[in-house]
Amino acid sequence: METNPHRLPEVSGAEPSAKHICIIGAGPTGLGALKIVKDAPQFKEGRWKVTAFEAREKIGGIWLPAPADADPPLTALYDSLTANTPHPLMCYSSYLFLPATPLYPRAKVVLDYIEDYARHFDLNQHIRLNTSVLAVHWDASSSKWDVTVSGKGGEETIGFDLVLVANGHFRVPRIPEVKGLAEWIAKGKVTHTAWYRRPENYTGKLLVIGGGYSGQDVASETRPYAKEVIHSITRVAPEDKDGGKFKRRGRVAEYLDPDKGNVLFEDGETMTGVDYVVLATGYQFNFPFLSEPEVLPSIPPRVPPIPPVLHNSTYHIFPMAKHMFPLVTAYPPSSIAFLGLPLRVAPFPMTEIQTRAALKVFADPTALDMEREAAALDARYRQFRGTQDRDEVAIADAWFRFDFDEMFDYRDELHEFMGDTFRVPEWERRLFEQKDALREQWRELERLGEADGWSKGVGAGTDPWQEWADFMSKVLRRAPAGEEVSSNSTS
DSSP states (O other): OOOOTTOOOSOTTSOTTOEEEEEEOOSHHHHHHHHHHHHSHHHHTTSEEEEEEOSSSSSOGGGSOOOTTSSSOSOOOOTTOBOSSOHHHHSOTTOOOOTTOOSSOBHHHHHHHHHHHHHHTTOGGGEEOSOEEEEEEEETTTTEEEEEEEETTEEEEEEESEEEEOOOSOSSBOOOOOTTHHHHHHTTOEEETTTOOOGGGOOSEEEEEOOSHHHHHHHHHTTTTSSEEEEEOTTOOOEEEGGGTEEEEOOEEEEOOTTTTOEEETTSOEEOOOOEEEEOOOBOOOOTTOOTTTEESSOOOOSSSOOSSEEEOSSOEESEETTTEEOOSSSOGGGEEEOSOOBSSOHHHHHHHHHHHHHHHHHOGGGSOHHHHHHHHHHHHHHHHTTTTOOHHHHHHHHTBOOHHHHHHHHHHHHHHTTOOOOOOHHHHHHHHTHHHHHHHHHHHHHTTOHHHHHTTTTOSSOHHHHHHHHHHHHHTTSOTTSOOOSOSOO
């Protein structure tokens, strides 16, 4: 990697009027942000300087492997992990994956792509590796953020005009609050997918909690090794397969005697003899470098009114204009932006437009209409509270969980904010909505040994985006009758 971990930001030699931008993290979000900053005319003219800080020895974030020996591990990457979004919908808009890349590439392919992206756009020279961000505090006297970092040369504090937070949110596991679970954890009978690496380590009677992609993967790939697998998914109908060796059940109501392995489900059924539990229950929003008074570690109070201080509930961070700017009074919302907070999205292209919006507001703080943003937050809050009067934790948990349309509408809204005419094309919306069906068809092609033949040469022509769109529609047409398929990828 062509970078110097000891390289200091170009502060001393810069023009007195130069503004300095800090990016926290050099995973996919931080790298996407770094490229967008480099594209800005202010950067090219020398009026903006940028430094990205990465705690690890290489770039890549969650896609960079790490052993499961830390608490928590540096990444939740398990050996069999593949992208859960087809790469033409996942990639940066300025840089496609190589032609013929498998639609759902393995982690190593994604990491290679990220590293190629950084080399192609000459990003590495702006990154300080092996450098942890310890603290970020607003200094009202200088109107800058004091960013304290620690690297091989020791600790130092540097002033920045803009901070782009891109440290990711797949590090600190969320452990559900279920009666009896703590006793099972104390007995060493529970782990989280943050520590999961390979299926052959799990034998006996296994209970997998969670219906997301990691939960599906663990429940599926442990079946050849485990004596029995029980997959607990919210609101699922009970189902037994393989002569009872694989079961689907609803939510666990209580973990009973850990020595006997007894578990009570919400429908009243009790399972006995469970040897081990794998929690695929998600992660907390965690910003260890931010603390009071800038961010309060608490559930925000009921709205209205909009609280004047930023709260990190670990489920969401609130209040945030456009899901990225703190709607607070203690420091300028234009001086810090949180990138990549929305969940269930295609993060790479979202990062690009979010960063462009952050730079627009940084260059012109009046572009952010605070009254309008407060009204939008209030409306969203009322929508989530609804007629059932959901509690604050439920609202926080739902806040950043975008559905298919909301993700694309959000990107379109940011493009409109930028004054762009670009809107996410309809074929991209339709294919993303069908990505799970597409994934099943692709896996079947891989099982048959036909995937490489299907994708050979795709993306190597003069219009690679069109080729990949047509190809994904072609793969979907393999789906059995009754499954939704787009008949025309570009209409």
